[in-house]
Amino acid sequence: MRKFLALIVFLSTLSLQSQELNCLVTINDNQVIGSNKQVFRTLERTITEFVNQKKWTNRDVKPQERINCAMNIIITKRDNNQFEGTIQVQSTRPVYGTSYETPILNIKDNDFNFSYNEFDQFIYNPTTFDSNLISMVTFYVYVILGMDADTFALRGGEQYFKQAENVVLQAQQSGLTAWTNQVGVQNRFQLIDNILAPNMRQFRSVMYNYHRNGFDVLSKNKAQGKQTIENNIITLDRLFNKVIGNPMIRLFFDAKADEIVNLYSEGPNTRSKQRMLVVVQKISPNNSNKWRKIN
Incomplete structure (x- = not known):
């Protein structure tokens, strides 16, 4: 009995100490010429441990509540300990009452350049700048956490x-x-500056209502949930009119375009569908081929 109770306490402690992210980190070094590829595997493992094992918040997170996300790093050039490349950051969150994971973030950073020596320690100090690599990874960790919490x-x-x-x-x-x-x-400055800008609060309201009052309602009332989603997509037109080419609009549709098309592949019909189509064609023209799939 004592061993059983000890096991329960141990498992409970693990649950309380669970970190916030379940992140798949991959490093593609196919474009780098050379036979010594071990440094990339070491770096991949080091970033994985840094992101997934560090406690980023003061929240008690259960294992099943960890945020599923991914960081796909493509190295395009290496010169000794200097690296150039890109990073694609993605995250999802579960939809209430379903097994579906809705995409929250899908962003590509083409300026992922850094210096790194194999076996360098990853320690983040919020009061100083120590490493561009650590700062870049930490920055996107907090963006993932923020975008998820906003939903x-x-x-x-x-x-x-x-x-x-x-x-x-x-x-x-x-x-x-x-x-x-x-x-x-x-760039990274512009991304966080736009997210926190007072005149962009409408974007964050859309992120909340689209997910919490839209997708999370679909399993109970599909017509109501779909109409809420539709209304919030239409609301983005206000942001577009504030700043032409608004990067927050692109941030939204880079994650959501395919999901919206899939949502409209079946019923029920909604009353503002045609208005929504006009809006998305206007504010996200780079996805025009996808919008044409919506009947």
């Missing part, structure tokens, strides 16, 4: 976005352009 509570990701903003502020010491305000350039 469960209205602007629920504020504290995590503030942490991402702090990463940017500290990293500006490096002088690297991806961390600074560059006019007409979409």
Whole structure:
């Protein structure tokens, strides 16, 4: 009996100490010429452990509540300990009453350049800038946490976005352009600046209502949930009219375009469908081929 109770306590402790992310990290080094590929496997393992084993928040997270996400890093060039590449960051969250995972984030960063020596330790200090690689990975961890939290509570990701903003502020010491305000350039500075901008609050309201009052309702009332989703997509037109080419619009549809098309592959019909089609064609023209699939 004592052994049984000890096991229960042990498992309970593991549950309380569970980290927030379940992240698949992959590094593609096919474009790098050379026979010594072990450094990439070491780096892949180190980032995986850093992201998945570090406690990023003060929340008690159960294992099944961890956020499923992925970081796909493509290395395009290596010169000794200097690396150039890109990173694709994706995350999903479960939909209430279903086995479906809805995409929340799908963003590509083409300026994922860093220095790294094999077996370098990954330690993040929020008050200093130590490594561009650590700062970049940490930044996207907090963006993942913030975007996820925004879908469960209205602007629920504020504290995590503030942490991402702090990463940017500290990293500006490096002088690297991806961390600074560059006019007409979409970079990490612009991403977090737009997310936290007061005039972009409508975007974060859409993220909440689309998921919590839309997708989470579908299993109980498909017509109601679908209409809520539709109404919130239409609402994005207001943001588009504030800033032409608004990056938050692209952030939304890079994750959601395929999902929206799939949602409209079957009934029930909704009253604002044609208006929604006009809106998405206007504010997300790069997805025009997908919108044509909606009958």
